Amino acid sequence: MRLRLINPSNPLVSIVRLSENRWNRYRVWKPLGLMALAGLTPPGWEISIVDENLGAPDYPAMPRPDLVGITAFTSQANRAYEVAAHFRHLGVPVVMGGIHATTCVDEVMERVDSVVTGEAETVWPQVVDDARHGHLKRRYDGVHAELIDLPPARHDLLPTGYVFGAIQTTRGCPLSCSFCSVTAINGAQYRQRPIADVVREFGLIRENAVLVVDDNLIGTRPEHVARAKDLFRAMAQAKLRKEWIAQVTINFADDEELLTLAARAGCRGVFIGFESPTAEGLGELGKKFNLLGGRDFRASVRRIQRHKILVVGSFVVGLDVDEPGVGRRVAETANRYGVNNLNALFLTPLPGTRLWDKMKAEDRITLNEFPGDWKHYTLGFPVARYKHLSVDESIDEVDACNRDFYSMPRIVRRVAGDLWGRRQPLRSLVSNLAYRNNARLNCTAHDDFKRECVDRGNGGTSQT
Ligand code: B12
Numbered sequence: 343m344r345l346r347l348i349n350p351s352n353p354l355v356s357i358v359r360l361s362e363n364r365w366n367r368y369r370v371w372k373p374l375g376l377m378a379l380a381g382l383t384p385p386g387w388e389i390s391i392v393d394e395n396l397g398a399p400d401y402p403a404m405p406r407p408d409l410v411g412i413t414a415f416t417s418q419a420n421r422a423y424e425v426a427a428h429f430r431h432l433g434v435p436v437v438m439g440g441i442h443a444t445t446c447v448d449e450v451m452e453r454v455d456s457v458v459t460g461e462a463e464t465v466w467p468q469v470v471d472d473a474r475h476g477h478l479k480r481r482y483d484g485v486h487a488e489l490i491d492l493p494p495a496r497h498d499l500l501p502t503g504y505v506f507g508a509i510q511t512t513r514g515c516p517l518s519c520s521f522c523s524v525t526a527i528n529g530a531q532y533r534q535r536p537i538a539d540v541v542r543e544f545g546l547i548r549e550n551a552v553l554v555v556d557d558n559l560i561g562t563r564p565e566h567v568a569r570a571k572d573l574f575r576a577m578a579q580a581k582l583r584k585e586w587i588a589q590v591t592i593n594f595a596d597d598e599e600l601l602t603l604a605a606r607a608g609c610r611g612v613f614i615g616f617e618s619p620t621a622e623g624l625g626e627l628g629k630k631f632n633l634l635g636g637r638d639f640r641a642s643v644r645r646i647q648r649h650k651i652l653v654v655g656s657f658v659v660g661l662d663v664d665e666p667g668v669g670r671r672v673a674e675t676a677n678r679y680g681v682n683n684l685n686a687l688f689l690t691p692l693p694g695t696r697l698w699d700k701m702k703a704e705d706r707i708t709l710n711e712f713p714g715d716w717k718h719y720t721l722g723f724p725v726a727r728y729k730h731l732s733v734d735e736s737i738d739e740v741d742a743c744n745r746d747f748y749s750m751p752r753i754v755r756r757v758a759g760d761l762w763g764r765r766q767p768l769r770s771l772v773s774n775l776a777y778r779n780n781a782r783l784n785c786t787a788h789d790d791f792k793r794e795c796v797d798r799g800n801g802g803t804s805q806t
């Protein structure tokens with residue numbers, strides 16, 4: 343029996359195609375969900391994974407599968423449906439799972455043979471068994487899995503050519519930011535894989551660089567941090583020789599021992615959600631955690647960087663407290679904090695989040711012709727009405743923010759600082775140029791988006 347698992351093309355990579363921008367090589371990340379699914383598949387299945395982001399696949403030239411499994415983030419949903427239609431037309435049953443299938447079950451159910459919601463560990467063996475016997479159910483609901491004795495993800499199934507391998511060490515996030523789907527999908531309970539399993543799986547990854555996909559690698563409570571330290575110790579001891587990047591909360595900076603161990607274990611960069619330059623903004627997003635203990639963000643960033651770990655700061659534009667000028671304010675704030683890169687995103691109501699419920703109730707979701715409009719749900723476009731910013735203004739704010747932060751003089755100053763501090767200056771330069779280039783390409787995409795909004799009567803200066 344042949345199982346084909348498919349990661350549909352991702353509009354973020356399509357906007358800035360690999361041929362247009364060689365830096366985009368760094369934006370094609372491994373679909374770990376499918377690799378995990380392959381690991382869960384019982385023997386007797388010949389499994390292949392197709393990642394459409396590596397290049398358009400020639401499905402007719404491939405052997406006919408007996409079962410197709412598709413994953414999708416919301417922004418990939420439309421392409422997922424095209425792929426599903428192609429295989430269903432051939433009479434091949436199609437199962438879809440992942441974040442979009444979990445949060446938009448009814449929409450997905452209309453377009454595939456079977457939907458798997460939630461985490462697949464508890465249901466996937468049943469799904470493939472039912473498929474083998476021709477009895478696929480319309481829906482399977484996975485629950486939060488125990489992360490003990492999980493089979494490792496199949497790192498051997500994807501071709502080489504990715505810059506980063508991928509691994510997951512925890513699931514769930516103890517925080518619950520209004521715009522984030524993680525708590526809705528993986529829950530607020532912070533579940534950790536046994537350290538020995540993680541270290542063993544690290545050893546199976548072929549790439550030297552690894553993305554640790556955990557939403558919050560170190561957690562928020564003392565026992566979470568203690569586990570992270572144990573993990574880093576074990577990784578260093580195992581001499582994995584991997585360099586990795588991860589998402590953490592700002593409390594990463596609070597513990598010197600944690601930082602030392604992380605760096606020793608191979609940590610080279612972290613993504614941190616600062617989200618908003620103001621306390622009101624953090625309150626609005628439900629992320630007051632950042633402010634606990636009256637934190638000095640600049641000092642925190644410096645402490646992390648002293649361990650030669652680069653910091654990417656993420657901010658959201660379009661909050662109810664955001665007024666014209668917020669773009670420059672975000673850039674100034676990111677410059678003041680001293681982050682190596684800035685990721686400025688539009689506040690986006692993703693299905694399944696509190697923000698979605700709120701904006702829907704207030705009739706503020708403007709790009710709402712689904713599924714077609716899901717392609718804009720990349721956090722790179724204003725898909726909802728903001729309180730003090732029109733569509734055009736919000737786009738101009740984000741573009742202004744990027745123009746300021748990624749201006750050549752600022753990049754030179756930042757990279758010179760990294761050179762002086764011996765903090766991976768080459769990587770800092772490459773990532774700054776990559777972000778700068780993508781910000782430029784995003785401006786073109788924004789112009790098209792503005793035109794589309796005007797054609798649809800959503801553009802211009804209208805506000806709530
Ligand atoms: C790693 C990651 C990325 C990587 C992508 C790697 C990749 N190709 O998959 C990068 C950095 C590129 C990325 C980008 C983005 N991401 Co992201 N990302 C994540 C993150 C942190 C982990 C995903 C992961 O690997 N999990 C580990 C695997 C094992 O879990 P999983 O994928 O959920 O799979 C399990 C189940 O869902 C299920 N399953 C999954 N697929 C399938 C398929 C079948 C057939 C079945 C049966 C089951 C099944 O089984 C698996 C095992 O239980 C999640 C947060 C999260 N916790 O999910 C956000 C998350 C998925 N990202 C999110 C977003 C918003 C984005 C961006 C839009 C944001 C941006 N502008 O950067 C882009 C969009 C890219 C795109 N596709 O268009 C949102 C998605 C919400 C949504 N409704 O779509 C999430 C949930 C975070 C959040 N804040 O809400 N992301």
Ligand code: SF4
Nearest residue numbers: 515517518519522557
């Ligand atoms: S801290 Fe990160 S993962 Fe956790 S809820 Fe907030 S945005 Fe989501």
